[in-house]
Amino acid sequence: MQSIQEIQEEIIDEFSMFEDWEERYQYMIDLGKELPLIETQYKTDSNIIKGCQSKVWVHAELEDDKIAFTADSDAIITKGIIAILIRVFSNQHPKAILEADTNFIDKIGLKEHLSPTRANGLVSMIKQLKMYAIAYQTQLN
Amino acid sequence: MLDLDRIRKDFPILTREVNGKPLVYFDNAATSQTPQQVIDVIVDYYSNYNANIHRGVHALSQEATDKYEEARQIIQKHFNAKHAHEIIYTSGTTHSINLVANGFSALLKKGDEIIVSALEHHSNIVPWQMLCERTGAVLKVIPMNQNGELEISVYDTLLNNNTKLVFVNHISNALGTINPIEHIIEKAHQFGAAVLIDGAQASPHIKPDVQALDVDFYVTSAHKICGPTGVGMLYGKEAWLKKLPPYQGGGEMIAEVTFEKTTYAGLPHKFEAGTPNICGGIAFGAALDYMNSIGFNAIANYENELLEYGTEKLLEIEGLKIYGTSKHKTSVISFNLDGIHPYDVGTILDKLGIAVRTGHHCAQPIMNYFNIPGTVRASFAFYNTKAEIDVLVAGVKKAKMMLS
Numbered sequence: 375m376q377s378i379q380e381i382q383e384e385i386i387d388e389f390s391m392f393e394d395w396e397e398r399y400q401y402m403i404d405l406g407k408e409l410p411l412i413e414t415q416y417k418t419d420s421n422i423i424k425g426c427q428s429k430v431w432v433h434a435e436l437e438d439d440k441i442a443f444t445a446d447s448d449a450i451i452t453k454g455i456i457a458i459l460i461r462v463f464s465n466q467h468p469k470a471i472l473e474a475d476t477n478f479i480d481k482i483g484l485k486e487h488l489s490p491t492r493a494n495g496l497v498s499m500i501k502q503l504k505m506y507a508i509a510y511q512t513q514l515n
Numbered sequence: 516m517l518d519l520d521r522i523r524k525d526f527p528i529l530t531r532e533v534n535g536k537p538l539v540y541f542d543n544a545a546t547s548q549t550p551q552q553v554i555d556v557i558v559d560y561y562s563n564y565n566a567n568i569h570r571g572v573h574a575l576s577q578e579a580t581d582k583y584e585e586a587r588q589i590i591q592k593h594f595n596a597k598h599a600h601e602i603i604y605t606s607g608t609t610h611s612i613n614l615v616a617n618g619f620s621a622l623l624k625k626g627d628e629i630i631v632s633a634l635e636h637h638s639n640i641v642p643w644q645m646l647c648e649r650t651g652a653v654l655k656v657i658p659m660n661q662n663g664e665l666e667i668s669v670y671d672t673l674l675n676n677n678t679k680l681v682f683v684n685h686i687s688n689a690l691g692t693i694n695p696i697e698h699i700i701e702k703a704h705q706f707g708a709a710v711l712i713d714g715a716q717a718s719p720h721i722k723p724d725v726q727a728l729d730v731d732f733y734v735t736s737a738h739k740i741c742g743p744t745g746v747g748m749l750y751g752k753e754a755w756l757k758k759l760p761p762y763q764g765g766g767e768m769i770a771e772v773t774f775e776k777t778t779y780a781g782l783p784h785k786f787e788a789g790t791p792n793i794c795g796g797i798a799f800g801a802a803l804d805y806m807n808s809i810g811f812n813a814i815a816n817y818e819n820e821l822l823e824y825g826t827e828k829l830l831e832i833e834g835l836k837i838y839g840t841s842k843h844k845t846s847v848i849s850f851n852l853d854g855i856h857p858y859d860v861g862t863i864l865d866k867l868g869i870a871v872r873t874g875h876h877c878a879q880p881i882m883n884y885f886n887i888p889g890t891v892r893a894s895f896a897f898y899n900t901k902a903e904i905d906v907l908v909a910g911v912k913k914a915k916m917m918l919s
Binding site: 395396399400403427428429448449450451452 | 863888
Protein backbone atom coordinates (compact mmCIF):
# COMPACT_ATOMS: atom_id res chain seq x y z
CA MET A 375 0.00 0.00 0.00
CA GLN A 376 1.25 3.45 -0.88
CA SER A 377 1.62 5.90 1.95
CA ILE A 378 -0.08 9.30 1.86
CA GLN A 379 3.33 10.86 1.34
CA GLU A 380 4.05 8.63 -1.66
CA ILE A 381 0.71 9.37 -3.29
CA GLN A 382 1.24 13.09 -2.80
CA GLU A 383 4.65 12.91 -4.45
CA GLU A 384 3.17 10.96 -7.33
CA ILE A 385 0.54 13.67 -7.85
CA ILE A 386 3.16 16.41 -7.67
CA ASP A 387 5.11 14.53 -10.38
CA GLU A 388 2.05 14.27 -12.60
CA PHE A 389 1.27 17.95 -12.25
CA SER A 390 4.86 18.98 -12.95
CA MET A 391 4.35 17.86 -16.54
CA PHE A 392 1.69 20.46 -17.20
CA GLU A 393 2.97 23.61 -18.78
CA ASP A 394 0.33 26.12 -17.77
CA TRP A 395 -2.82 26.63 -15.74
CA GLU A 396 -4.98 25.55 -18.64
CA GLU A 397 -3.51 22.08 -18.76
CA ARG A 398 -3.73 21.76 -14.97
CA TYR A 399 -7.34 22.82 -14.94
CA GLN A 400 -8.28 20.69 -17.93
CA TYR A 401 -6.83 17.71 -16.07
CA MET A 402 -8.86 18.49 -12.95
CA ILE A 403 -11.99 19.05 -15.00
CA ASP A 404 -11.45 15.65 -16.63
CA LEU A 405 -10.97 14.08 -13.19
CA GLY A 406 -14.16 15.78 -12.12
CA LYS A 407 -16.06 14.39 -15.09
CA GLU A 408 -15.19 10.82 -14.26
CA LEU A 409 -17.75 8.47 -12.80
CA PRO A 410 -19.74 9.45 -9.71
CA LEU A 411 -17.51 9.43 -6.67
CA ILE A 412 -20.28 8.71 -4.19
CA GLU A 413 -23.27 6.39 -4.17
CA THR A 414 -26.56 8.22 -4.59
CA GLN A 415 -27.89 6.92 -1.28
CA TYR A 416 -25.15 8.86 0.52
CA LYS A 417 -25.77 12.09 -1.40
CA THR A 418 -28.02 13.27 1.37
CA ASP A 419 -28.47 16.65 2.97
CA SER A 420 -26.86 15.40 6.18
CA ASN A 421 -23.68 14.57 4.22
CA ILE A 422 -23.45 18.04 2.67
CA ILE A 423 -20.57 20.22 3.70
CA LYS A 424 -21.85 23.66 3.01
CA GLY A 425 -19.47 25.93 1.22
CA CYS A 426 -20.93 29.23 0.13
CA GLN A 427 -21.16 28.39 -3.55
CA SER A 428 -20.55 24.77 -4.50
CA LYS A 429 -22.03 21.88 -2.57
CA VAL A 430 -19.74 19.11 -1.35
CA TRP A 431 -20.94 15.69 -0.11
CA VAL A 432 -18.68 13.35 1.87
CA HIS A 433 -19.30 9.81 3.06
CA ALA A 434 -16.90 7.69 5.11
CA GLU A 435 -16.82 3.99 5.95
CA LEU A 436 -14.37 1.97 8.01
CA GLU A 437 -13.07 -1.07 6.14
CA ASP A 438 -10.88 -3.16 8.45
CA ASP A 439 -8.61 -0.51 9.93
CA LYS A 440 -8.74 1.91 7.00
CA ILE A 441 -11.19 4.64 6.07
CA ALA A 442 -12.79 4.63 2.63
CA PHE A 443 -14.00 8.05 1.59
CA THR A 444 -16.40 8.85 -1.21
CA ALA A 445 -17.45 12.36 -2.14
CA ASP A 446 -19.02 14.56 -4.79
CA SER A 447 -19.71 18.18 -5.68
CA ASP A 448 -22.08 20.02 -7.99
CA ALA A 449 -19.19 22.07 -9.41
CA ILE A 450 -16.81 20.22 -11.67
CA ILE A 451 -13.54 21.90 -10.70
CA THR A 452 -14.34 21.35 -7.04
CA LYS A 453 -15.12 17.74 -7.94
CA GLY A 454 -11.72 17.42 -9.62
CA ILE A 455 -9.95 18.60 -6.51
CA ILE A 456 -12.07 16.23 -4.43
CA ALA A 457 -10.98 13.37 -6.68
CA ILE A 458 -7.38 14.27 -5.86
CA LEU A 459 -8.07 14.50 -2.12
CA ILE A 460 -9.87 11.14 -2.15
CA ARG A 461 -6.92 9.57 -3.95
CA VAL A 462 -4.62 10.87 -1.21
CA PHE A 463 -6.70 10.18 1.88
CA SER A 464 -8.93 7.24 1.09
CA ASN A 465 -7.97 3.71 2.17
CA GLN A 466 -5.56 4.98 4.79
CA HIS A 467 -5.28 4.48 8.54
CA PRO A 468 -7.05 7.15 10.60
CA LYS A 469 -3.75 7.98 12.28
CA ALA A 470 -2.00 8.57 8.94
CA ILE A 471 -4.87 10.81 7.84
CA LEU A 472 -4.63 12.84 11.03
CA GLU A 473 -0.89 13.31 10.64
CA ALA A 474 -0.96 14.18 6.94
CA ASP A 475 -0.65 17.75 5.73
CA THR A 476 -2.06 19.25 2.54
CA ASN A 477 0.97 21.19 1.39
CA PHE A 478 1.04 19.23 -1.86
CA ILE A 479 -1.98 21.29 -3.01
CA ASP A 480 0.29 24.32 -2.98
CA LYS A 481 2.95 22.44 -4.95
CA ILE A 482 0.54 21.51 -7.74
CA GLY A 483 -0.51 25.11 -8.21
CA LEU A 484 -3.96 24.88 -6.66
CA LYS A 485 -3.23 26.77 -3.47
CA GLU A 486 -5.96 29.33 -4.10
CA HIS A 487 -8.60 26.61 -3.81
CA LEU A 488 -7.63 25.86 -0.25
CA SER A 489 -7.68 29.39 1.06
CA PRO A 490 -10.13 29.45 3.98
CA THR A 491 -11.86 32.44 2.43
CA ARG A 492 -12.46 30.70 -0.88
CA ALA A 493 -16.01 29.66 -0.33
CA ASN A 494 -15.94 26.34 -2.14
CA GLY A 495 -16.25 24.00 0.82
CA LEU A 496 -12.87 22.36 0.35
CA VAL A 497 -11.33 23.58 3.56
CA SER A 498 -14.39 22.36 5.41
CA MET A 499 -14.12 19.11 3.50
CA ILE A 500 -10.57 18.45 4.67
CA LYS A 501 -11.64 19.32 8.19
CA GLN A 502 -14.47 16.82 7.81
CA LEU A 503 -12.09 14.09 6.56
CA LYS A 504 -9.96 14.64 9.65
CA MET A 505 -13.02 14.59 11.89
CA TYR A 506 -13.94 11.16 10.50
CA ALA A 507 -10.36 10.08 11.12
CA ILE A 508 -10.58 11.20 14.76
CA ALA A 509 -13.90 9.39 15.18
CA TYR A 510 -12.68 6.13 13.69
CA GLN A 511 -9.35 6.36 15.48
CA THR A 512 -11.27 6.48 18.77
CA GLN A 513 -13.34 3.50 17.62
CA LEU A 514 -10.20 1.50 16.78
CA ASN A 515 -8.64 2.22 20.14
CA MET B 516 -19.69 61.22 -24.66
CA LEU B 517 -17.35 60.10 -21.94
CA ASP B 518 -13.62 60.60 -22.32
CA LEU B 519 -12.76 56.97 -21.51
CA ASP B 520 -9.00 57.41 -21.81
CA ARG B 521 -9.01 60.19 -19.27
CA ILE B 522 -11.46 58.44 -16.95
CA ARG B 523 -9.52 55.17 -16.94
CA LYS B 524 -6.36 57.09 -16.01
CA ASP B 525 -8.15 58.21 -12.84
CA PHE B 526 -8.30 54.60 -11.60
CA PRO B 527 -4.80 53.29 -10.84
CA ILE B 528 -6.07 49.76 -10.16
CA LEU B 529 -7.24 49.36 -13.76
CA THR B 530 -3.65 49.10 -14.96
CA ARG B 531 -2.75 46.08 -12.85
CA GLU B 532 -2.52 42.49 -13.96
CA VAL B 533 -4.21 39.44 -12.47
CA ASN B 534 -2.83 35.97 -13.15
CA GLY B 535 -0.55 37.52 -15.77
CA LYS B 536 -3.45 39.09 -17.69
CA PRO B 537 -4.67 42.70 -17.72
CA LEU B 538 -7.41 43.05 -15.11
CA VAL B 539 -10.96 43.20 -16.44
CA TYR B 540 -13.02 44.38 -13.49
CA PHE B 541 -16.68 43.44 -13.86
CA ASP B 542 -17.60 43.12 -10.19
CA ASN B 543 -18.75 46.71 -9.85
CA ALA B 544 -22.09 45.83 -8.28
CA ALA B 545 -20.15 44.35 -5.34
CA THR B 546 -17.84 47.32 -5.00
CA SER B 547 -16.70 50.07 -7.32
CA GLN B 548 -13.08 51.07 -7.83
CA THR B 549 -11.60 54.22 -6.33
CA PRO B 550 -10.33 57.13 -8.44
CA GLN B 551 -7.08 58.90 -7.61
CA GLN B 552 -9.08 62.02 -6.69
CA VAL B 553 -10.68 60.11 -3.79
CA ILE B 554 -7.48 58.30 -2.83
CA ASP B 555 -5.79 61.73 -2.63
CA VAL B 556 -8.47 62.97 -0.23
CA ILE B 557 -7.89 59.95 2.03
CA VAL B 558 -4.12 60.45 1.99
CA ASP B 559 -4.54 64.18 2.59
CA TYR B 560 -6.76 63.54 5.62
CA TYR B 561 -4.28 61.23 7.34
CA SER B 562 -1.29 63.33 6.25
CA ASN B 563 -2.60 66.72 7.25
CA TYR B 564 -5.62 66.98 9.51
CA ASN B 565 -6.42 63.64 11.18
CA ALA B 566 -8.23 64.53 14.42
CA ASN B 567 -11.34 63.66 16.32
CA ILE B 568 -14.24 65.89 15.44
CA HIS B 569 -16.89 68.06 17.08
CA ARG B 570 -15.27 68.26 20.53
CA GLY B 571 -11.84 69.71 20.00
CA VAL B 572 -10.89 73.35 20.44
CA HIS B 573 -7.71 72.86 18.47
CA ALA B 574 -7.19 73.67 14.80
CA LEU B 575 -6.92 70.13 13.46
CA SER B 576 -10.16 69.07 15.10
CA GLN B 577 -11.87 72.14 13.67
CA GLU B 578 -10.55 71.44 10.17
CA ALA B 579 -11.61 67.80 10.32
CA THR B 580 -15.06 68.80 11.64
CA ASP B 581 -15.50 71.37 8.86
CA LYS B 582 -14.56 68.90 6.13
CA TYR B 583 -16.77 66.18 7.62
CA GLU B 584 -19.76 68.51 7.77
CA GLU B 585 -19.02 69.90 4.29
CA ALA B 586 -19.16 66.31 3.03
CA ARG B 587 -22.55 65.89 4.69
CA GLN B 588 -23.74 68.90 2.69
CA ILE B 589 -22.35 67.43 -0.52
CA ILE B 590 -24.34 64.26 0.20
CA GLN B 591 -27.41 66.34 1.05
CA LYS B 592 -27.20 68.25 -2.24
CA HIS B 593 -26.54 65.11 -4.23
CA PHE B 594 -29.68 63.38 -2.98
CA ASN B 595 -31.54 66.71 -2.76
CA ALA B 596 -32.48 66.32 0.91
CA LYS B 597 -34.18 69.35 2.42
CA HIS B 598 -31.81 69.54 5.41
CA ALA B 599 -28.22 68.41 6.02
CA HIS B 600 -29.32 66.94 9.36
CA GLU B 601 -31.55 64.52 7.47
CA ILE B 602 -28.36 62.79 6.31
CA ILE B 603 -27.09 60.33 8.94
CA TYR B 604 -23.63 58.89 8.46
CA THR B 605 -23.58 55.11 8.94
CA SER B 606 -21.10 52.31 8.28
CA GLY B 607 -23.05 51.40 5.15
CA THR B 608 -26.39 50.25 3.79
CA THR B 609 -26.77 47.29 6.17
CA HIS B 610 -26.14 49.53 9.17
CA SER B 611 -28.63 52.08 7.83
CA ILE B 612 -31.33 49.45 7.38
CA ASN B 613 -30.75 48.04 10.86
CA LEU B 614 -30.95 51.53 12.31
CA VAL B 615 -34.41 52.03 10.81
CA ALA B 616 -35.56 48.49 11.72
CA ASN B 617 -34.43 49.00 15.29
CA GLY B 618 -36.22 52.33 15.47
CA PHE B 619 -39.46 50.83 14.21
CA SER B 620 -39.37 48.10 16.85
CA ALA B 621 -40.48 50.79 19.27
CA LEU B 622 -43.31 51.89 16.97
CA LEU B 623 -44.81 48.58 15.80
CA LYS B 624 -47.37 46.42 17.53
CA LYS B 625 -48.83 42.97 16.99
CA GLY B 626 -50.84 42.71 13.79
CA ASP B 627 -48.99 45.50 12.01
CA GLU B 628 -47.67 44.57 8.59
CA ILE B 629 -44.37 45.03 6.80
CA ILE B 630 -43.99 44.51 3.06
CA VAL B 631 -40.69 43.52 1.42
CA SER B 632 -39.98 42.49 -2.15
CA ALA B 633 -38.93 39.09 -3.47
CA LEU B 634 -35.94 40.82 -5.08
CA GLU B 635 -34.23 41.68 -1.82
CA HIS B 636 -30.65 41.20 -0.69
CA HIS B 637 -30.34 39.21 2.56
CA SER B 638 -29.47 42.37 4.45
CA ASN B 639 -32.87 43.69 3.50
CA ILE B 640 -34.78 40.60 4.65
CA VAL B 641 -33.16 39.47 7.89
CA PRO B 642 -33.60 42.73 9.88
CA TRP B 643 -37.32 42.74 9.09
CA GLN B 644 -37.73 39.11 10.07
CA MET B 645 -36.03 39.94 13.37
CA LEU B 646 -38.24 43.00 13.74
CA CYS B 647 -41.38 40.88 13.15
CA GLU B 648 -40.21 38.33 15.72
CA ARG B 649 -39.71 41.11 18.26
CA THR B 650 -42.96 42.96 17.66
CA GLY B 651 -45.44 40.34 16.40
CA ALA B 652 -45.76 42.22 13.10
CA VAL B 653 -46.37 40.21 9.92
CA LEU B 654 -43.96 40.10 6.96
CA LYS B 655 -45.50 40.08 3.47
CA VAL B 656 -43.62 39.61 0.22
CA ILE B 657 -44.18 41.21 -3.20
CA PRO B 658 -43.62 38.33 -5.67
CA MET B 659 -41.63 38.60 -8.90
CA ASN B 660 -42.19 37.26 -12.41
CA GLN B 661 -40.00 35.30 -14.85
CA ASN B 662 -38.35 38.51 -16.08
CA GLY B 663 -37.21 39.31 -12.55
CA GLU B 664 -39.72 42.17 -12.22
CA LEU B 665 -41.93 42.79 -9.20
CA GLU B 666 -45.61 41.99 -9.63
CA ILE B 667 -46.87 45.44 -8.85
CA SER B 668 -50.54 44.53 -9.18
CA VAL B 669 -50.02 42.05 -6.30
CA TYR B 670 -48.24 44.74 -4.29
CA ASP B 671 -51.30 46.97 -4.59
CA THR B 672 -53.43 44.22 -3.01
CA LEU B 673 -50.99 43.63 -0.13
CA LEU B 674 -51.40 47.19 1.14
CA ASN B 675 -53.97 47.96 3.79
CA ASN B 676 -54.41 50.10 6.89
CA ASN B 677 -52.21 47.72 8.93
CA THR B 678 -49.25 48.27 6.60
CA LYS B 679 -46.70 50.32 8.49
CA LEU B 680 -43.56 49.86 6.40
CA VAL B 681 -42.58 48.99 2.84
CA PHE B 682 -39.00 48.02 1.98
CA VAL B 683 -37.85 47.65 -1.58
CA ASN B 684 -34.53 48.01 -3.28
CA HIS B 685 -34.34 50.67 -5.95
CA ILE B 686 -32.39 48.24 -8.13
CA SER B 687 -31.95 44.48 -7.58
CA ASN B 688 -28.33 43.51 -6.89
CA ALA B 689 -28.70 40.04 -8.36
CA LEU B 690 -30.58 40.88 -11.54
CA GLY B 691 -30.21 44.63 -12.09
CA THR B 692 -33.98 45.24 -12.35
CA ILE B 693 -34.99 48.86 -11.71
CA ASN B 694 -38.10 48.80 -9.52
CA PRO B 695 -40.97 51.30 -9.99
CA ILE B 696 -40.34 52.99 -6.64
CA GLU B 697 -42.38 56.09 -7.53
CA HIS B 698 -45.52 53.96 -7.70
CA ILE B 699 -44.53 51.92 -4.63
CA ILE B 700 -44.01 55.06 -2.52
CA GLU B 701 -47.18 56.80 -3.68
CA LYS B 702 -49.37 53.74 -3.00
CA ALA B 703 -47.83 53.10 0.42
CA HIS B 704 -48.45 56.69 1.44
CA GLN B 705 -52.14 56.31 0.62
CA PHE B 706 -52.26 53.90 3.57
CA GLY B 707 -49.99 55.97 5.78
CA ALA B 708 -47.11 53.47 5.54
CA ALA B 709 -43.49 54.58 5.54
CA VAL B 710 -41.19 53.53 2.70
CA LEU B 711 -37.50 52.67 2.91
CA ILE B 712 -35.64 52.34 -0.36
CA ASP B 713 -32.32 50.51 -0.50
CA GLY B 714 -30.33 52.53 -2.99
CA ALA B 715 -27.05 50.62 -2.75
CA GLN B 716 -27.29 49.32 -6.31
CA ALA B 717 -28.98 52.40 -7.74
CA SER B 718 -26.60 55.06 -6.45
CA PRO B 719 -23.80 54.34 -8.95
CA HIS B 720 -26.21 54.72 -11.87
CA ILE B 721 -28.99 57.09 -10.85
CA LYS B 722 -29.06 60.40 -8.99
CA PRO B 723 -32.21 60.10 -6.89
CA ASP B 724 -34.11 63.17 -5.72
CA VAL B 725 -35.48 62.16 -2.32
CA GLN B 726 -37.84 65.14 -2.15
CA ALA B 727 -39.34 64.53 -5.58
CA LEU B 728 -39.68 60.83 -4.72
CA ASP B 729 -41.25 61.82 -1.39
CA VAL B 730 -39.46 58.78 0.05
CA ASP B 731 -39.30 58.44 3.84
CA PHE B 732 -35.91 56.71 4.06
CA TYR B 733 -33.23 56.17 1.43
CA VAL B 734 -29.98 54.34 2.17
CA THR B 735 -26.72 53.60 0.38
CA SER B 736 -23.01 52.77 0.79
CA ALA B 737 -20.13 54.95 -0.36
CA HIS B 738 -18.12 52.04 -1.74
CA LYS B 739 -20.66 51.44 -4.49
CA ILE B 740 -20.11 55.01 -5.72
CA CYS B 741 -16.30 55.19 -6.00
CA GLY B 742 -15.92 55.91 -2.28
CA PRO B 743 -14.29 53.84 0.48
CA THR B 744 -15.82 50.86 2.31
CA GLY B 745 -17.14 51.21 5.85
CA VAL B 746 -19.17 54.35 5.33
CA GLY B 747 -22.65 55.03 4.03
CA MET B 748 -25.70 57.07 4.74
CA LEU B 749 -29.27 57.04 5.87
CA TYR B 750 -31.52 59.74 4.52
CA GLY B 751 -34.65 60.11 6.59
CA LYS B 752 -37.35 62.75 6.53
CA GLU B 753 -36.87 65.01 9.51
CA ALA B 754 -40.24 64.08 11.02
CA TRP B 755 -39.42 60.35 10.89
CA LEU B 756 -35.93 60.77 12.30
CA LYS B 757 -37.35 62.73 15.20
CA LYS B 758 -39.86 59.97 15.84
CA LEU B 759 -37.33 57.10 15.86
CA PRO B 760 -35.46 56.43 19.12
CA PRO B 761 -31.62 56.45 19.10
CA TYR B 762 -29.95 53.26 17.87
CA GLN B 763 -26.77 53.06 19.90
CA GLY B 764 -25.69 54.74 23.09
CA GLY B 765 -22.32 56.44 23.37
CA GLY B 766 -20.48 59.68 22.98
CA GLU B 767 -21.56 62.28 20.44
CA MET B 768 -25.25 61.31 20.61
CA ILE B 769 -26.02 62.95 23.93
CA ALA B 770 -26.89 66.48 25.01
CA GLU B 771 -26.63 66.04 28.76
CA VAL B 772 -25.82 63.04 30.91
CA THR B 773 -26.48 62.50 34.58
CA PHE B 774 -26.91 59.12 36.24
CA GLU B 775 -30.63 59.78 36.48
CA LYS B 776 -31.30 60.78 32.90
CA THR B 777 -29.66 61.43 29.59
CA THR B 778 -31.09 63.82 27.05
CA TYR B 779 -30.26 63.02 23.49
CA ALA B 780 -28.59 65.30 21.04
CA GLY B 781 -30.56 66.68 18.10
CA LEU B 782 -30.32 65.43 14.53
CA PRO B 783 -28.13 64.08 13.06
CA HIS B 784 -26.00 63.40 16.15
CA LYS B 785 -28.73 61.44 17.93
CA PHE B 786 -27.94 58.56 15.54
CA GLU B 787 -24.18 59.01 15.33
CA ALA B 788 -22.85 57.59 18.61
CA GLY B 789 -19.09 57.34 19.07
CA THR B 790 -16.23 58.49 16.87
CA PRO B 791 -17.40 58.10 13.27
CA ASN B 792 -15.49 57.11 10.14
CA ILE B 793 -14.31 60.69 9.68
CA CYS B 794 -11.98 60.11 6.77
CA GLY B 795 -14.58 57.84 5.16
CA GLY B 796 -17.26 60.51 5.40
CA ILE B 797 -15.01 63.12 3.82
CA ALA B 798 -14.01 60.68 1.05
CA PHE B 799 -17.72 59.86 0.48
CA GLY B 800 -18.26 63.53 -0.36
CA ALA B 801 -15.22 63.53 -2.64
CA ALA B 802 -16.53 60.42 -4.42
CA LEU B 803 -19.87 62.10 -5.11
CA ASP B 804 -18.05 65.19 -6.39
CA TYR B 805 -16.06 62.96 -8.72
CA MET B 806 -19.14 61.14 -10.05
CA ASN B 807 -20.98 64.42 -10.54
CA SER B 808 -18.02 65.88 -12.42
CA ILE B 809 -18.56 63.11 -14.96
CA GLY B 810 -22.32 63.48 -14.79
CA PHE B 811 -24.97 60.88 -14.02
CA ASN B 812 -26.78 61.28 -17.34
CA ALA B 813 -23.59 60.60 -19.26
CA ILE B 814 -22.82 57.67 -16.95
CA ALA B 815 -26.28 56.14 -17.39
CA ASN B 816 -26.22 56.54 -21.19
CA TYR B 817 -22.81 54.96 -21.52
CA GLU B 818 -23.54 52.09 -19.11
CA ASN B 819 -26.72 51.38 -21.05
CA GLU B 820 -24.63 51.12 -24.19
CA LEU B 821 -22.35 48.63 -22.42
CA LEU B 822 -25.38 46.66 -21.20
CA GLU B 823 -26.84 46.40 -24.72
CA TYR B 824 -23.51 45.46 -26.23
CA GLY B 825 -22.73 42.87 -23.53
CA THR B 826 -26.21 41.34 -23.68
CA GLU B 827 -26.06 41.00 -27.46
CA LYS B 828 -22.57 39.49 -27.49
CA LEU B 829 -23.16 37.07 -24.61
CA LEU B 830 -26.43 35.83 -26.08
CA GLU B 831 -24.53 34.80 -29.20
CA ILE B 832 -23.01 32.02 -27.06
CA GLU B 833 -25.14 28.90 -27.41
CA GLY B 834 -26.57 27.59 -24.16
CA LEU B 835 -26.11 30.90 -22.32
CA LYS B 836 -29.14 32.12 -20.41
CA ILE B 837 -29.52 35.57 -18.88
CA TYR B 838 -31.52 35.95 -15.66
CA GLY B 839 -33.23 39.29 -15.18
CA THR B 840 -34.56 40.39 -18.54
CA SER B 841 -36.60 43.41 -17.56
CA LYS B 842 -36.57 46.33 -19.99
CA HIS B 843 -35.82 48.51 -16.99
CA LYS B 844 -32.44 47.36 -15.75
CA THR B 845 -28.97 48.66 -15.10
CA SER B 846 -25.65 47.38 -16.40
CA VAL B 847 -25.77 44.01 -14.65
CA ILE B 848 -25.82 40.73 -16.56
CA SER B 849 -26.54 37.64 -14.48
CA PHE B 850 -26.13 34.45 -16.53
CA ASN B 851 -25.44 30.73 -16.60
CA LEU B 852 -24.12 28.30 -19.17
CA ASP B 853 -26.38 25.31 -19.68
CA GLY B 854 -25.36 22.42 -17.42
CA ILE B 855 -22.33 24.22 -15.99
CA HIS B 856 -22.00 25.42 -12.38
CA PRO B 857 -21.44 29.20 -12.11
CA TYR B 858 -18.57 28.61 -9.71
CA ASP B 859 -16.65 26.73 -12.40
CA VAL B 860 -17.18 29.51 -14.94
CA GLY B 861 -16.06 32.12 -12.40
CA THR B 862 -12.92 30.12 -11.60
CA ILE B 863 -11.87 29.95 -15.25
CA LEU B 864 -12.65 33.65 -15.80
CA ASP B 865 -10.51 34.52 -12.77
CA LYS B 866 -7.63 32.63 -14.34
CA LEU B 867 -8.06 34.92 -17.35
CA GLY B 868 -7.87 38.06 -15.21
CA ILE B 869 -11.63 38.72 -15.38
CA ALA B 870 -13.31 39.59 -12.08
CA VAL B 871 -16.98 38.59 -11.94
CA ARG B 872 -19.11 37.46 -9.05
CA THR B 873 -20.53 33.96 -8.84
CA GLY B 874 -23.00 32.48 -6.40
CA HIS B 875 -26.36 33.48 -5.05
CA HIS B 876 -25.40 37.16 -4.59
CA CYS B 877 -26.88 37.09 -1.08
CA ALA B 878 -30.28 36.73 -2.73
CA GLN B 879 -31.12 33.05 -2.26
CA PRO B 880 -34.89 33.53 -2.63
CA ILE B 881 -34.29 34.74 -6.20
CA MET B 882 -32.07 31.73 -6.97
CA ASN B 883 -34.70 29.39 -5.50
CA TYR B 884 -37.28 31.00 -7.75
CA PHE B 885 -35.25 30.17 -10.85
CA ASN B 886 -34.19 26.81 -9.32
CA ILE B 887 -30.47 27.45 -9.87
CA PRO B 888 -27.54 27.34 -7.40
CA GLY B 889 -26.47 30.81 -8.45
CA THR B 890 -25.35 32.80 -11.46
CA VAL B 891 -22.28 34.41 -12.93
CA ARG B 892 -22.78 38.14 -12.60
CA ALA B 893 -20.91 40.67 -14.71
CA SER B 894 -21.63 44.26 -13.68
CA PHE B 895 -20.28 47.19 -15.70
CA ALA B 896 -19.25 50.65 -14.57
CA PHE B 897 -18.63 53.83 -16.54
CA TYR B 898 -14.88 53.12 -16.61
CA ASN B 899 -15.34 49.79 -18.39
CA THR B 900 -15.07 49.41 -22.17
CA LYS B 901 -16.56 47.37 -24.99
CA ALA B 902 -13.09 45.91 -25.57
CA GLU B 903 -13.24 44.50 -22.03
CA ILE B 904 -16.64 42.99 -22.78
CA ASP B 905 -15.04 41.28 -25.79
CA VAL B 906 -12.46 39.80 -23.39
CA LEU B 907 -15.29 38.55 -21.17
CA VAL B 908 -17.15 36.98 -24.09
CA ALA B 909 -13.99 35.22 -25.27
CA GLY B 910 -13.40 34.06 -21.67
CA VAL B 911 -16.92 32.64 -21.33
CA LYS B 912 -16.45 30.80 -24.63
CA LYS B 913 -13.20 29.36 -23.36
CA ALA B 914 -14.79 28.33 -20.05
CA LYS B 915 -17.60 26.65 -21.97
CA MET B 916 -15.10 24.76 -24.11
CA MET B 917 -13.08 23.61 -21.10
CA LEU B 918 -16.03 22.69 -18.92
CA SER B 919 -18.44 20.99 -21.28
